Amino acid sequence: MATLVPVDTSKGHRPGLPVPKRPAPRAQTVGVWIVLLGLLAVGVWSFIELDVTFSALATGLQNAADFVSRMFPLDFPPVGELVSLTLETLAIVTIATVLAVILSLPVALLAASSTTPSRWASGPARVFIVVMRAIPDLVLAIIFFRMFGLGAFPGILAMGLHSIGMVGKLYADAIEELDRGPMEALRAAGASRTQQIMSGVLPALMPQIIATALHRFDINLRTSVILGYVGVGGIGLAMSHALNTMNYQRGMALALVVLVLCIVVELISGAIRTALLGRDRGRRRGPLGLLDRLSEGWATRPTRTHEVQRTSSGAIRVSPPWGADRIRRFLGLTVTLLIVAAAVIGVDADAGTFFMGLMDAPRTIALFFPPSDGGLFDTLLDGMIVTVQIGFASTLVGVVLAIPIGSLAARNVAPNRGTATFFRTFIVFVRAFPELILAIIFIVMMGLGPVPGVLALGIGSVGLLGKLVADSLEETDVRVQDAVRANGATRLQVYGAATLRQVLPAFVAHVLYQLDVNVRSATLLGIVGAGGIGYYLLEAQRVLQFQTVTYIILMILAVVLVLEGISAWVRRVVI
Known part of the structure; x- marks a missing residue:
């Protein structure tokens, strides 16, 4: 008769047998933790080196009372002027976001492994997305201001192109996660690549397209305030003028308007994104739940069904019926197009100026080359180090x-x-x-x-x-x-x-x-005196040292790409 050997389940091994050893960690895992500890050490060193101490915070708190006394009472612009500034800001942000979506979709289709025509197209598309994400929108705005002058065009192009870095990446990742069955079925039926994308990819991708666009709209709205410091119109420009002249009552009043506007946009877009992408944990309560209820039905997730739909006469239906859902989607699309059209009219952009800027682009770009440090290498290097810190x-x-x-x-x-x-x-x-x-x-x-x-x-x-x-x-x-x-x-x-x-x-x-x-944000904050390379970037632009601007851009790009590579590997x- 066989003898049963008792097993010590609490230890996970049999008595008398050697205890299994834990597998040694992989070399890559050890390397990652060394890198993470190194990044933590750099963070602590930067915190100490920049002298972020309790005494500095205490000094700031002591000056807070004086700042508040100069800030109140808030001085809001006249209602008509405030509405005009708000609408101009929203128009610029809307067009920039739409431009980002239009440009990001073809780039994402080239970058995604499931839709790219070849790996030779996927690689450059991915590189383009990374570069657009690495170049700050402030830098792009400076370049476009030289090309097109003051107005809405530089801000729209800067935010639109920079947004490709985030929007294009999210779209490409979403495309790769889609079910490839519809595309394969269309390919088997003899559909062209364009037909496969239009019928097998874009309909399933639409919720992600809209949700990502709304999220980017939130980000671009906050970015428009920063670009106001280099001439982009709207609330940001008015606020920069007020604060540069130490008119804190007007400047902080406009800042409060921006804050309220950002909160409202965040809540509305968040509710729509929730309706599009779904919420596994149920509908929220309170004011957030009210926004969820209002968004329901206007932005519904597509349902997947393989059942053949037929008309009342028995014929196979090739388009969805005009039910409540389709009517709501049609109304939503119509409202969106009307908003975009109103935004185009609202920015009052001159098409002639735009095309003249494009025609003059080669001469303008030549001003930025060859890159030169202007004899300020040590100063620029110190500024870049402070930005990283x-x-x-x-x-x-x-x-x-x-x-x-x-x-x-x-x-x-x-x-x-x-x-x-x-x-x-x-x-x-x-x-x-x-x-x-x-x-x-x-x-x-x-x-x-x-x-x-x-x-x-x-x-x-x-x-x-x-x-x-x-x-x-x-x-x-x-x-x-x-x-x-x-x-x-x-x-x-x-x-x-x-x-x-x-x-x-x-x-x-x-x-x-x-x-x-x-x-990247530390670079932008330098324009208002928060230290770092941003200050020298703005000064080089103001004194028309465009070759130095290019040199600083390359420094920023190099640092961002190194951090991007480390982050991707980890x-x-x-x-």
């Missing part, structure tokens, strides 16, 4: 603030629903506040230098990073948490042992993405 230090501040705030905003981590709702609302508020306005406030309170830039970007990071943290925590497997809780673990132990460990790879990806964003290994 601001990006790292602000990311460190953002991580320290965003992890607890984002955790309390997650419904499966927060002690109750009210706490989660409060911190979700707080994140929306912070996310809607443009970093430029925060930087201006801190500069007035603390003086010129990199510290205001660190604080502005650090607080601004809470908006994006806190949202990503909360969403990642809510997407964890609750069964693991329930198992740990069933063994008597406290809430904090469940969070550390089950919840946090599940999302650690996602956390790493989110932090690296925020670092990439903050380094995310690929960790995730």
